Amino acid sequence: MCGITGFFSNQNFINAEKYYQAHLLIKHRGPDDEGFIAINADNEVMSFKGNDTIGYFENLPHVKNMNQSRMILGHRRLSIIDITQHGHQPFCDKDGRYFMVYNGEIFNYLELRVELDKLGHSFFSQSDTEVVLAAFKEWGTNCFNKFNGMWALAIYDNLKQQLILSRDRFGVKPLFFSYVDGILFFASEMKFIKKLCGTRNINNEAIQNYLQSCLLNYSEGTFWRDIKELEPGHWMVFDGKEMRKEKYWIFKPHTILRSPEGALEEFSYLFEDSLKLRMRSDVEVGTLLSGGMDSTLIVSSLYKLGLIKNDYTFKSFSAIFKEEIFSERKYIDKTLSQVPLKPYFIYPDPEKVKNYIDDLLYYIEEPCRSLAVYSQLLLYEKMNKETNVKVVLNGQGADELFGGYTNHYFIYFASLLSQFKMKNLVHEINLFKKGRNVKVQTILRSLLGMFPPALWDADYFNTMTFKELKVSALREYLKYDDRTSMAFGIEARTPFLDYRLVEFAFSLDENYKILNYKNKKIERDYASGIAPEEIINRTDKMGFVSPQEIWQRNVMKKELVAEVPNIKRMISYDMISPAIGKRYADYFEEKHDDWSLIWRMFCLSRWNTIQHLI
Template sequence: MCGIVGYLGPSGNAAVLQRMNDCQAHRGPDGQGSFTDGAAGLGHRRLSIIDVAHGQQPMTTADGRYTLVYNGEVYNYLPLREQLQELGHTFTTESDTEVVLEAFAEWGTDAFDRFNGMWGLAIWDSADQRLTLSRDHFGIKPVYVAQVGDTFLFASEIKSILASGLYDAKPNDRTIYRYLRFRIHEDGRETFFDGIERLEPGEALTVDASGTARAPYTRLREELAELATEQRPYDEAAAADYKARLIEAVRLRLQSEVPVGTSLSGGLDSSAVAVIINQLLNSGDETTTESVGTKQNTFSAVFPGSANDEEKYVDAVLDSCRGHVAAHKIKPTADEFKADLRDFIRTQEEPLISSGPYAQFQVMREATQHVTVLLDGQGADEMMAGYIPYYFVYLRQLRAQGAKQAAAELSKSLDVLYRLGRFKLKDKLTGKKSIPATAFLAPDFRQKYAGETYRVEGSNLKLRLIEDLFVGSLPSLLRYEDKNTMRFSLEGRVPFLDKEVVKFIFSLSDEAIIKGGWNKRILRDATRGLLPDLINRRRNKIGFTTPQGEWFMRLKNYFYNIFLSESFANRPYFDQNEVLHAFEGWIKGSNGVDSMQFWRLLNVELWLQEFFDDKDSEADQPVRVKTDLEPNADKELDLVTASGVTVRRYPLRTELFSRDDDLDARVLAQIDRFFETLQGDPEQAAEMAGKRWYYFISEKIVAITQGRSYFIWDINVGRPARVLSKYVTRTPAGIGLGSPFTMQLAIQEAGLPRVLYASAGGAVGKLIGKRGMFYELVGGDIRAIDGPTEYSAYPSNVSAKLAPKDPDDVAARLTAAIRERVPAPYRDTFGGTIVMDANDIGRNVLGTDVPGDTTRFEEMFADNPLGQGGEQTPMAIVVER
């Protein structure tokens, strides 16, 4: 398996080609090569599988006319080689690459339909100055293309096109809408990048002086539809024929000079591959199984204790292969998912349907330590109705043929159909309401694409399967596999997608696919006696997935912070308030929103951050923790107040506070540390000697230790809070009452009548140009209510806080304790304590034991020296100089 890149046009050059090729080094760590001819350039990265010693690329025909870069495997290359030799072609290597090249030289684009395998390739014809691209029949291997001005680019990965320096990255808004609205994430030719397209399965593309042309090189899709009308009877002989064909497909995919293993999920499909390989090992055919070795390496993701754990099924397969298997079990966790999330999203390049492919990501990371090639069961579901919705399609088809036949099939499928509807039924019984995907979209974005539709075949089983093989389902699964395998320099092979095997299934009657409530009937019949009954007769499908709901609940703080972020709020795609409200309800269990909906929103946001947002060059630099005698970043120690007084502010860094902390003890520990640090710096000590000084403390940590800070999901937001918050300007970073949960706290603190009264007064104030009327009328310390802030340390990033209770008393108590604690020279100059609500848009003294006007203390914090991020400096020593 390899990676290909290239260009055709005047903007391309050797430097562009090298950048593109370097970007996908993981696809081919065993070598690289490049070729240029005038305005054309081809690049290649090689992962050596067959004819390791030879077969380097780009490869050129002996006459110099055709040059090939090729990613994939053509499994029938040996018989093709014999045909070409009979036609006069000679070969200098044992590689399938040379067969592909000579086949094109002989038959042109007609060669592609002769291949049985997987590929993405590019061929340059120096005589006709024509570039030809091709992708295999099912789209197992990718090819991406972009026309940038007068230069055409292509690559195995989107990142290579981005690395060219020629393409200006821009999101494809229509694709984003269709993904968020309909869950479509492999939308024909279009990608999530505006201007970057993919070749479709079975498609060839040519570029020359006359322009660009795209067309299918095969009639496979039409052939399958035609075969479906034959409806050959299904019987034991057909099952035996299918078994022989499947075994041959597996055997062909064991061709390799490097180690081969198996991805084993515990489902019917991957288990079938594993037991077939085990049978080949038992047969003693060492030539066929040389790449496997004496024991088959299997790789499985398991989730002990989770509802969707398949370990017992994996173990059943392993037990049946005992003696010839070396099992590797991977146990992904929520914390690992969080740590890998950005790498995973970068690997996939485009948003994906769920977090499920992360299990595969983890499996591939382990597999690369043991093998270079991995077989799995991809594609079987889409040709043999492996998903529950296919039952509904089949039942509609039967109903059109006769109610009696449909009723008989329905009666035998009830347990399967119940599994699909049980969660919706449970939500209805508990009163949980689902929320449509459009509710989470920004109104303008929603309106712009309101006319978009997505229709699927609903009443013809074979046509629906064909649709999902080429459009609706399989393309995305193949994308996941390609990205995940190649991220770790692995080649993935999918024996179920052998072209001849697929054609055989579609030539049989529908009873080969579904009958008597059993899907994948032909596969079950073919593997009876090979597979344990626990696998062969199981009716619940899980597959490579993750316990997403459980993980999201564990990582709710992290995900909430993403939804809360300013970047999420500023996107043109999302309605942040609706998303936050729904996520809070999901955490509390008060709505029926599926975690898949939240995943799509998260995925788009993180994808935008990864591929479009400016990266902070200092983000990966180690953070230096400041001392107590230094200012926070971008702040100053000294300030001249509006009253003309010069003050020096020392922000004190602390560990995080919780409601279980003893505030006084923590404060005194910080005071002790400050004065110890001060004594070690004679210059600063001299600056403070004999001068009046004060202790400032953030109201947040006082409120936290008083138990007046609440996780968002613990605040029961009522309808009045939701309505009223919409009429309050949402201030930056969660400050103020512009969110339902802070408004709910305000209502609880001041009472709904007073909040309504103050809201009316605020509206009048705006009309007459007087600001702040709301806060004057509402009374209390409502101004000090804070919502969660994305940049704050946990738990402030996921909680809302009331103002501290009795802040004057808190200040007096702390002053008395500090005065007893500080060194004698500083005792008499200590002025007292100030409980301050400070942020980058305002200051407000909430409590103090210092008599007189508090305006001067607010002036001392005019630039908020405590910072407004994750500095963890919620207190300060302030000296009047």
């Protein structure tokens, strides 16, 4: 995994030293190497080095000394697969037509390499990068549907004089772009574009959606009006005049009837194969571990497959809170008693949030919904300081796939009602009321809203939950995971987001997701016999949460109150309304308990400060 930057124009030029200074802002994404290709004054494509380019390429000229260019592709490398000089980027094909910078991993690169070899391609490295470019050369943009992985890439076609950008199906890897004065800029992080283009225009719509509804990363828009996000599952081509975008991953949810045995067998194969692929690495792999089902299932399966040995060298990383109600230590210890892991723990301290908040916002680049991301940052910091782990697995995506959220129950109820399965509906509602302490009026209101569309959609549950891949918090969570891990030069991998497993999940009957109140049923069935029963039978949900509401009322109160002058400035700049501003003051007078809104206001205020907007 790495970081990429660049720009392209048919006629306009950018100062190369100015470009390089902006490129240095993503240095944390790739501590092992850097490289560049650029069009020189003679209109030739040449290779260049930077300050941190490995010694093998020391005789190349420095990119900042080339004066001006109308095209530069830049790369910062975190060496994971083929850590020799053969994995150096930018990568070019043998004919000198295609030049590529690429961030991510294509986990099925060995299988694709065999296929490409039969088609006449030859390879000199062991890297997946070489396979990616060969695949593009063979199949064009159709290659993206063959990739099983996470990626953001840019390919310059020197023959057609055009730039192609592509991003993985779910947005695991970030890719931003901006079109200014006939130049297309792109990067793994917005800070590159912001510095190079001098972006200052904020997106008020994005800010209001964040404040009022906590909507983040739900479209191509960002908090900056001139910077866009290439949406997941899309590629884009720019020929110097026009940009054209196309969606390459086209999947429609549908239900395939399977026997319980057949569904479990298919899940087992897909999940285990996903794990095997995501263990491919030339550097050390570890895992995040909470007390929940998803991360527990990952380590339990790895142990079952023999990918975790009995020598207690495979490392796990967990966040533990001193507040007992939020602590998952007892569940984590259950897993540690069954799987031979070497555990590492962090203990988030609310008194230290003030020391991290500005750095956190610098890395994630936009305000966040809660302090759960603070725990993530601490985990990756510890990983970097105390171990040699460079790749880490986590359970992102499983909730979206297998009915892991509370609102999925309401969708399930509507689906049962639309099928007139009244006995099942009453049974499930009664169990849900007892388990979640939800009033029946709340359930009935949701049914009134959901029943009409459910009546006309035979795949209602899969249709509605599939939409969450794009508009729920998943894209936001993937952003946090990318930025906090890459802040310390660590690659995060998501086994549940293998596209084959995703397509399976959204063709799975709803009763394999929720049944007898228990969600993630197929995960629980698979876990039987390999994971602790206490975790399999859990019906609450925590994951990487934090006791933030308590902290804000106590230890963090001083920091939040100190932000009042900046809140007032945001009102004067028309960034927030006086009514919203009053809610901030009312919170500390205990006139309401909307701690989440107060956090968003505080977070937005700190973001404004570090962006020098107020």
